[in-house]
Amino acid sequence: MVSSVTPSLIINELAKDLGPVPALDNRMLRVLESVSLKAYPGQVTTLLGANGAGKSTTLACAQGLLQPEGGTIELLGQNPYGDNPELRSRVGVMLQDGGLPPSMRPVPLLRHVASLYRNPIDIDALITRLDLESFGTRTIRRLSGGQKQRVALALALAGDPEVVFLDEPSAGLDPQSRQVVFDLIAELRDAGKAIILTTHLMDDAQRLSDYVYIIDKGCTVAQGTVAELTARAAEDQDARPISFAAPVNLVLPEPPAGLYLSETSAGEYRLDGVSSPDHLHWLTSWWLREGILPSQLNLQSRSLEDVFLEFAQKEERA
């Protein structure tokens, strides 16, 4: 990414050991080998990776909660590890497990936390936005997973931070709350905050991210905007998939040599290996013959999920 703006977070070749692990004779496990990334103000930077890839550990190091074994981290120009209240007041953190005090009620807790900051966010607006009043009389231990997520997000934003770390912000949310959280993240980005989030949900990454880092087995294995990552790699320019939606369980004809036609999920079809207009013609001829009118047709490049799976397959083959 070319930018004259100073990154809010720079991570360079981060390495981290965790443990001791009983299964390894109580030796430490290297969970981060080499993670490098930059996050800019006014952008959503996403760490995308499978379960256990090292996303949360990367965030914990970036937030100064864990001291790395190798590499460097600059958060707002400073080393985040150690006692630095001035730096902490400029950073908001939403942890995956919440870390919320179970016997507190959400709204008083939020007001209390906001009062600890010099320039807190407009708390009333945030409470309304995340609809915290609707369960405000309950203690945190009685909240559902999605309600706890909303409280954790509100707490991360209480101090009106410049940098916001969100670990799996949409986990456990119903579609409506998910949309509220997505809109809020977009607004924070537009207000110039640097948002660093983790997810293993491709849809979320695709919808939210300005820039994506794919983390696999403790290493950064790919990076780019969603458009860059999903653009055809030069070597497979001439083998793109076509996907379409049509009635379920169609009887699939045998495609020409080099093509592969499949029903990937109920009513979702995919023709792989398309490299010429003839191939599209073959597809539409089949539809014409059988009277099939697809409800959706996608001739675009790969999805982020395709990219991600390609990396996972490369790893397995290696």
Ligand SMILES: Nc1ncnc2c1ncn2[C@@H]1O[C@H](COP(=O)(O)OP(=O)(O)OP(=O)(O)O)[C@@H](O)[C@H]1O
């Ligand atoms: N205290 C620990 N001791 C030993 N290993 C640990 C410890 N904490 C985490 N790990 C391991 O480190 C690896 C990375 O974990 P991490 O939580 O960073 O992954 P993640 O990408 O955030 O995964 P998820 O999407 O499931 O949250 C995993 O293999 C995990 O089992």
